[in-house]
Amino acid sequence: MFEHTNDLIRSTSPYLQQHAHNPVNWQEWGQKALDQAKKEDKPILVSIGYSSCHWCHVMEKESFEDTAVAKIMNENFINIKVDREERPDVDQVYMDAVQAMGLQGGWPLNVFLTPDQKPFYGGTYFPKEGWVNLLTSVAEAFEKNRDKIDESAEAFTKNLQAKESEKYKLEGTAFRLSAEEIQTTYENLARKFDPIDGGIKKSPKFPMPSVWQYLAVYAQQTGNKEALDHLEFTLEKIANGGIYDHVGGGFARYSTDEEWHVPHFEKMLYDNGQLLSLYANGYKLTGNPKFEVTILETIEWLKREMLDKTGGFYSALDADSEGVEGKFYVWSYDEIVQLTSGNVNPVAEYYDVKPDGNWEGTNALRVVTTEEDLMLKYNLTHEEFHSKINDFKKAALSQREIRIRPGLDNKIIAGWNGLALSGLTESFQALQDSAILELANTNATFLKSLIKDGKLYRFPDKELEGFMEDYAAVIQGFIKYYETTLDRSYLEMAKTLTARAEEAFYDESENLYYFSSTESSNLIARKKELFDNVIPSSNSLMAWNLVHLGTHLYDDEVIKKGQSILAQTRELIIQEPEYMSNWGMLAMELSDTFAEVIIVGPKAKEFANEINKKYIPNKIISGILNETEMPPFEMKTAINGETTIYICYNKSCKQPVTEVTEALSQIKKTGK
Numbered sequence: 001m002f003e004h005t006n007d008l009i010r011s012t013s014p015y016l017q018q019h020a021h022n023p024v025n026w027q028e029w030g031q032k033a034l035d036q037a038k039k040e041d042k043p044i045l046v047s048i049g050y051s052s053c054h055w056c057h058v059m060e061k062e063s064f065e066d067t068a069v070a071k072i073m074n075e076n077f078i079n080i081k082v083d084r085e086e087r088p089d090v091d092q093v094y095m096d097a098v099q100a101m102g103l104q105g106g107w108p109l110n111v112f113l114t115p116d117q118k119p120f121y122g123g124t125y126f127p128k129e130g131w132v133n134l135l136t137s138v139a140e141a142f143e144k145n146r147d148k149i150d151e152s153a154e155a156f157t158k159n160l161q162a163k164e165s166e167k168y169k170l171e172g173t174a175f176r177l178s179a180e181e182i183q184t185t186y187e188n189l190a191r192k193f194d195p196i197d198g199g200i201k202k203s204p205k206f207p208m209p210s211v212w213q214y215l216a217v218y219a220q221q222t223g224n225k226e227a228l229d230h231l232e233f234t235l236e237k238i239a240n241g242g243i244y245d246h247v248g249g250g251f252a253r254y255s256t257d258e259e260w261h262v263p264h265f266e267k268m269l270y271d272n273g274q275l276l277s278l279y280a281n282g283y284k285l286t287g288n289p290k291f292e293v294t295i296l297e298t299i300e301w302l303k304r305e306m307l308d309k310t311g312g313f314y315s316a317l318d319a320d321s322e323g324v325e326g327k328f329y330v331w332s333y334d335e336i337v338q339l340t341s342g343n344v345n346p347v348a349e350y351y352d353v354k355p356d357g358n359w360e361g362t363n364a365l366r367v368v369t370t371e372e373d374l375m376l377k378y379n380l381t382h383e384e385f386h387s388k389i390n391d392f393k394k395a396a397l398s399q400r401e402i403r404i405r406p407g408l409d410n411k412i413i414a415g416w417n418g419l420a421l422s423g424l425t426e427s428f429q430a431l432q433d434s435a436i437l438e439l440a441n442t443n444a445t446f447l448k449s450l451i452k453d454g455k456l457y458r459f460p461d462k463e464l465e466g467f468m469e470d471y472a473a474v475i476q477g478f479i480k481y482y483e484t485t486l487d488r489s490y491l492e493m494a495k496t497l498t499a500r501a502e503e504a505f506y507d508e509s510e511n512l513y514y515f516s517s518t519e520s521s522n523l524i525a526r527k528k529e530l531f532d533n534v535i536p537s538s539n540s541l542m543a544w545n546l547v548h549l550g551t552h553l554y555d556d557e558v559i560k561k562g563q564s565i566l567a568q569t570r571e572l573i574i575q576e577p578e579y580m581s582n583w584g585m586l587a588m589e590l591s592d593t594f595a596e597v598i599i600v601g602p603k604a605k606e607f608a609n610e611i612n613k614k615y616i617p618n619k620i621i622s623g624i625l626n627e628t629e630m631p632p633f634e635m636k637t638a639i640n641g642e643t644t645i646y647i648c649y650n651k652s653c654k655q656p657v658t659e660v661t662e663a664l665s666q667i668k669k670t671g672k
Contacts, residue, residue: 063132
């Protein structure tokens with residue numbers, strides 16, 4: 001029996017449920033709590049986090065479970081808990097507010113608002129003593145210096161409501177980059193490269209998939225070996241690091257150090273979906289066998305631990321188990337000895353396992369030596385070495401299954417599943433493994449079920465329309481799924497969702513999409529995503545979608561809209577490629593020749609598979625088994641009944657061919 005129960009007991013969010021028995025009188029974000037703040041003229045405390053956030057759990061244990069702290073909070077504030085994955089629109093507004101205050105953003109995010117939701121102070125994690133002092137100071141200031149607080153809150157609110165086009169000087173009509181501008185953009189990014197550990201030189205290190213997708217496009221289009229080498233080096237370093245789960249597959253959210261060694265151990269669907277795409281494209285470009293193994297193990301993890309019976313994927317696994325971060329994933333030396341039946345090497349040496357541990361007295365597995373060196377040292381053949389490693393992985397996974405598991409956040413989020421669908425389809429393209437395509441089909445079918453009356457819903461079990469990040473990622477996933485399977489119903493669904501995005505999210509005055517729809521309420525500002533972060537911005541995704549979808553549909557107006565949205569960001573792309581990487585990728589695609597690959601005939605799927613194995617980012621691919629007059633297939637026939645490929649540029653087609661090798665020779669650059 002719990003001593004305390006608050007309003008969160010009625011929530012369906014796993015994160016909010018975790019706080020349902022705090023002595024704090026938490027409420028969900030909604031009209032009831034907001035009206036209460038106005039009625040009682042109390043400041044609002046909005047505390048935002050997510051279920052797999054380690055420091056969110058720490059602050060709960062230290063402060064929110066403490067009855068004395070809760071007493072101060074309950075007496076002086078209307079306390080609102082927000083799951084940022086459930087309400088990213090609320091998180092976005094108040095994260096921007098804290099950053100406008102000159103403070104560091106992150107989670108947990110704790111923001112103090114006036115009764116009319118205007119922010120006046122905030123921060124992230126506070127230890128208990130600091131939190132109590134802050135609560136007392138804010139309550140006192142609200143009572144004695146209300147005018148100053150209202151004035152400050154008004155200023156921050158005006159900043160939140162400012163137009164992106166004015167803040168960042170978005171303008172221009174030229175969407176293509178010159179060769180010199182492309183080189184400058186690359187150089188602005190390359191000066192940040194870490195030549196020792198890969199990635200960008202900083203700590204902590206996030207994988208940032210869109211940065212490396214940008215580099216892949218650049219390397220493919222320019223033939224710059226230095227860029228390709230750093231891309232391959234970075235992907236190897238990430239896959240060898242402790243940020244990757246060498247026993248069970250899948251990636252943690254970020255590394256706490258420069259070496260990709262020790263992660264914050266939470267695993268997020270949005271990271272893993274994007275990293276599947278990245279490693280698939282890396283494999284297409286390089287043929288690196290390490291990337292194939294990484295893809296297959298990550299997909300196996302998705303199937304084993306993240307797949308719901310509906311075909312959707314869950315959102316996250318917690319970093320903590322038994323109250324200890326990473327406990328589920330780390331190993332003692334003695335455990336490794338036992339799992340290898342006493343023959344601890346080469347396994348221990350391969351994974352940097354040490355008797356005293358390689359991190360805080362325990363071992364976070366990572367690869368720090370080459371297979372070749374160990375095969376030579378221990379006189380093992382390639383097959384013998386991999387047999388030992390694979391036997392260890394199986395034994396370790398079996399042993400780990402009996403441990404107490406980290407918490408699972410079983411929310412199924414449309415947009416994150418859209419990213420996973422893209423990852424699965426591109427993984428199938430690279431590896432041509434039918435099991436991957438089967439899983440992609442299961443997920444695509446699930447995503448279709450989230451669309452009702454032309455609207456996309458964020459969750460399968462809630463009447464909450466998706467945000468722009470949901471629409472953008474699902475539309476892109478459907479386009480890529482169509483280009484992989486040639487199932488045109490998904491292209492039509494992408495068209496339907498794009499029409500809804502136009503109707504409910506598009507701001508004609510700025511030629512950008514709002515994050516929330518016209519039907520959203522209870523927010524002091526409607527924000528627009530511009531900069532690419534751990535997830536690309538919804539506007540950069542939509543620009544890509546419009547160009548690719550419009551090209552598929554032969555709809556020039558849709559294409560031009562995508563190009564015009566991109567054109568506004570041209571100067572920012574050149575100046576800040578790290579944070580405009582997804583925009584930069586599209587700009588480079590359009591600065592090169594953009595191929596339309598159209599396949600007609602009974603072997604259209606097989607031919608599409610062969611072409612999709614190559615890395616050709618500046619293309620669309622359409623196919624149909626039987627001739628039709630529907631664009632783009634009108635006037636295109638299967639010559640003499642043989643499957644025929646048309647390579648077209650701006651609707652002007654080269655000589656039709658009946659061999660994939662001939663078609664590839666008509667496309668200027670096809671990777672390796």
